[in-house]
Amino acid sequence: MQLELRHLRTLCVIADAGSLSRAAAVVGVSQPALTGQLHRIEAALGGQVFRRGRKGVTLTPFGQFVLRRARSIMVTVDELLGGAESESGAKPGAAAAGLRIGGYHTPVLTGLLHRLFEMPGAPITVHTEYSPRLLLDLLVSRRLDVATLVDYPGHELPALPTVGTRVIAVEPVAVALPAGHPLAGLDEIPLSELADEDWLVSPPDGAGWPECFYTACQEAGFVPRVRHMLTEHEMIRSLVAEGRAAAPCQVTLNGGPNVVVRPLTGPTLWLRHVLAWRLGGPLDDRVPELAALAVEAHEAAVADVPGLAERLVRGDTALASS
Structure with missing residues (x-):
């Protein structure tokens, strides 16, 4: 699988939500579908990003490494797209x-x-x-x-x-x-x-x-x-x-x-x-x-x-x- 921006965004959502069930609700997919996607993302990255536990998920040391870079990439992409979004009206009121x-x-x-x-x-x-x-x-x-x-x-x-x-x-x-x-x-x-x-x-x-x-x-x-x-x-x-x-x-x-x-x-x-x-x-x-x-x-x-x-x-x- 080729890693894409949507996969990095998914990792950020999971980390912020703290559990796959809550992240699935944010993303708008079922928990099994999100779990399967996470497995594929981790396989593409070559390491485990999250530890699964009874209380949710936590980042592994490798996951901390990945998330720091994923967040940096997403900030850069959002900055690149920010002007276009304001101009197109995708974010009403953003310019003001x-x-x-x-x-x-x-x-x-x-x-x-x-x-x-x-x-x-x-x-x-x-x-x-x-x-x-x-x-x-x-x-x-x-x-x-x-x-x-x-x-x-x-x-x-x-x-x-x-x-x-x-x-x-x-x-x-x-x-x-x-x-x-x-x-x-x-x-x-x-x-x-x-x-x-x-x-x-x-x-x-x-x-x-x-x-x-x-x-x-x-x-x-x-x-x-x-x-x-x-x-x-x-x-x-x-x-x-x-x-x-x-x-x-x-x-x-x-x-x-x-x-x-x-x-x-x-x-x-x-x-x-x-x-x-x-x-x-x-x-x-x-x-x-x-x-x-x-x-x-x-x-x-x-x-x-x-x-x-x-x-x-x-x-x-x-x-x-x-």
Whole structure:
């Protein structure tokens, strides 16, 4: 017998019910039929999943192994089908049950969430992804209601007929350096001054990073010597603090006591924070409110960065003219 998703779902039902008789009632088959199906599933898996007793069934150690993976698979499948079910109406009211927000770890996302969690209303669920293009796809497929995204000069996110967008802020790309670096005392650093550094960059996000950084380096007259490629913020801070590499980053990154973050100067060293939402979705009438909260979140994040407000205005002008 070939194992199918319905067999994994059956195992989950039996485990939750605690007995074959109760599980049979949930599944809508007779107990002998369910028992026979369980035997076939266990034969396909090559081990006993449940111990049968007078008080019901309990998981074997092998069964615990199987159920952990079965539940993980079912959660993933339900997530994949969730948007289609909402769109088709298979789960009436599902889209209105909560606000589904997506994004990546940016001050706009975290600040927006903090503000929304403090407001009364529908429950909020959060879904983070590294790729802005993937987040756009999740909006189009009705798996998200709103998302905070980033894009870069020359790599602006595409306009989609079912997704609305609004620019929240424009800011310079920055560099994280060890606190003892010779350039750490500057307010902003020309990229060309870092030509001899070893670099740590985050992986491609499908929306123009790190391609825009490589382009800026070429415009500054060098090819970056990339030694490391990471996404984990704590490991990035650790390697930078130890002097292992310089790292391009968001200007609002909290570097900690041994890392300094300085804006980089260059014509293409900017990024935009963008709020995106599903047109015709549950948030159409709340876009101005959400955008205002997102702007407030970004302003709060950069308030302690000297001179950054002026650079944001300059960056907005530069991007508009590019």
